[in-house]
Amino acid sequence: MKLSDNKATLSFSNGAPSMELPVYSGTLGPDVIDIRKLYGQTDMFTYDPGFLSTASCQSSITYIDGDKGELLYRGYPIEELAQKKDYLDVCYLILNGELPDAAQKADFDLQVNRHNMVHEQMHFFLRGFRRDAHPMAILTGLVGAMSAFYHDSTDITDPTHRHISAIRLIAKMPTMVAMAYKYTKGQPFIYPRNDLSYAGNFLRMMFATPCEDYEVNPVLERAMDRIFTLHADHEQNASTSTVRLCGSSGTNPFAAIAAGVACLWGPAHGGANEACLHMLEDLQANGGVAKVGEFMEKVKDRNSGVRLMGFGHRVYKNYDPRAKLMQETTKEVLAALGLENDPLFKLAMELERIALEDQYFVDRKLYPNVDFYSGIVQRAIGVPNELFTAIFALARTVGWIAQWNEMISDPEYKIGRPRQLYVGEGVRHIK
Numbered sequence: 001m002k003l004s005d006n007k008a009t010l011s012f013s014n015g016a017p018s019m020e021l022p023v024y025s026g027t028l029g030p031d032v033i034d035i036r037k038l039y040g041q042t043d044m045f046t047y048d049p050g051f052l053s054t055a056s057c058q059s060s061i062t063y064i065d066g067d068k069g070e071l072l073y074r075g076y077p078i079e080e081l082a083q084k085k086d087y088l089d090v091c092y093l094i095l096n097g098e099l100p101d102a103a104q105k106a107d108f109d110l111q112v113n114r115h116n117m118v119h120e121q122m123h124f125f126l127r128g129f130r131r132d133a134h135p136m137a138i139l140t141g142l143v144g145a146m147s148a149f150y151h152d153s154t155d156i157t158d159p160t161h162r163h164i165s166a167i168r169l170i171a172k173m174p175t176m177v178a179m180a181y182k183y184t185k186g187q188p189f190i191y192p193r194n195d196l197s198y199a200g201n202f203l204r205m206m207f208a209t210p211c212e213d214y215e216v217n218p219v220l221e222r223a224m225d226r227i228f229t230l231h232a233d234h235e236q237n238a239s240t241s242t243v244r245l246c247g248s249s250g251t252n253p254f255a256a257i258a259a260g261v262a263c264l265w266g267p268a269h270g271g272a273n274e275a276c277l278h279m280l281e282d283l284q285a286n287g288g289v290a291k292v293g294e295f296m297e298k299v300k301d302r303n304s305g306v307r308l309m310g311f312g313h314r315v316y317k318n319y320d321p322r323a324k325l326m327q328e329t330t331k332e333v334l335a336a337l338g339l340e341n342d343p344l345f346k347l348a349m350e351l352e353r354i355a356l357e358d359q360y361f362v363d364r365k366l367y368p369n370v371d372f373y374s375g376i377v378q379r380a381i382g383v384p385n386e387l388f389t390a391i392f393a394l395a396r397t398v399g400w401i402a403q404w405n406e407m408i409s410d411p412e413y414k415i416g417r418p419r420q421l422y423v424g425e426g427v428r429h430i431k
């Protein structure tokens with residue numbers, strides 16, 4: 001970041017001396033006012049619940065322009081990456097800052113492949129869960145447990161350990177998500193196969209059985225790869241900020257990423273794709289397209305507590321670019337599977353059409369986000385609803401680990417410690 005010529009002056013109505021605050025510019029996006037010395041000089045904090053106006057760090061990984069609907073990983077538009085590169089190219093890019101050349105890509109693929117099995121003992125650990133456990137509950141446990149199984153890569157001061165733990169997480173996530181699925185189905189775990197692509201291997205671990213192999217359909221493989229790419233990183237969202245805050249204490253990366261998985265689970269974040277599909281299924285079961293108008297009235301009524309899931313975003317005040325790519329993929333997958341007339345897709349298109357014209361949504365700049373279509377495409381591939389968020393976690397792992405690594409390597413890195421405005425009782429004593 002560079003110091004801007006612009007400066008901010010903070011003045012007070014009570015006659016206290018005003019304070020000059022430095023302003024910094026990044027490569028793109030809004031400038032930031034540096035308030036680090038504010039407390040020391042004024043004895044005051046800033047107040048920003050939900051971080052509506054707070055940049056918590058400097059980062060060179062992902063950039064979002066919410067007004068334009070633009071998403072860049074290391075400067076490359078998401079559309080170009082989704083159309084021209086595969087997910088492991090994107091992982092390499094996010095981790096290292098540049099796209100790999102052919103030799104670097106081959107080496108990276110090999111490293112990921114060589115780490116994709118999990119410690120055999122993890123199977124027994126997983127078997128301790130109830131069969132009806134939610135896959136996100138299992139995944140939070142499994143990722144956290146990685147620090148027990150792979151404690152030889154938990155020295156965060158050692159860049160080699162940080163690299164190995166990053167590769168381990170990226171490589172083992174598909175295996176663990178597929179294991180969580182197989183466990184809840186009561187089917188045997190399927191080991192990874194290194195002659196398949198990252199996405200193809202995941203599909204096979206999900207859908208093959210020891211009695212019948214699974215032939216990877218290239219359209220579904222490409223769709224799964226795109227789902228991974230579109231979810232790979234999204235700057236300082238709730239789960240990434242959780243990973244950074246958790247990791248700022250110096251805990252190991254597996255523990256920090258487990259915290260990210262737990263945060264992602266919530267319906268306002270990664271859980272929205274599951275919530276969105278439930279919403280579409282409910283609406284379909286209760287009248288479908290004919291009832292869209294009635295449903296939208298509920299959505300617009302603040303007292304109903306009903307939200308149009310898959311719509312709205314804290315940062316995007318325009319069409320989420322990932323939603324456009326996901327809609328394209330949904331059409332491709334439905335066509336490849338002969339499901340062009342899928343009623344849920346039709347319902348989603350109708351909801352989108354009405355919402356984009358409705359003044360409530362227009363005024364609030366609410367557009368479809370990535371989760372609006374990702375559930376429909378995953379359902380068509382055969383992924384059950386309750387696994388959607390786990391797949392999001394799988395894909396986001398690279399973003400979390402890159403952001404964690406960036407924080408650990410930053411010379412200005414400090415433990416994260418927000419302050420508060422205390423509004424409880426004043427001092428009182430026990431009588």
Ligand code: CMC
Pocket residue numbers: 234237267268269270272299300306307308309310311312313314315364366369370371
């Ligand atoms: N349906 C109906 N109204 C909405 C919606 C929605 N989906 N989203 C926002 N609003 C309204 C909200 O009621 C408020 O209205 P008013 O000004 O009259 O009070 C206004 O729009 C602003 O909403 P907000 O809750 O203050 O906005 P936020 O930035 O805090 O929340 C959000 C962003 C994503 C949590 C929210 O839009 C939402 O709950 N969307 C549905 C859940 C969803 O799809 N989440 C996935 C996000 S994308 C995936 C990811 O990155 O994790």
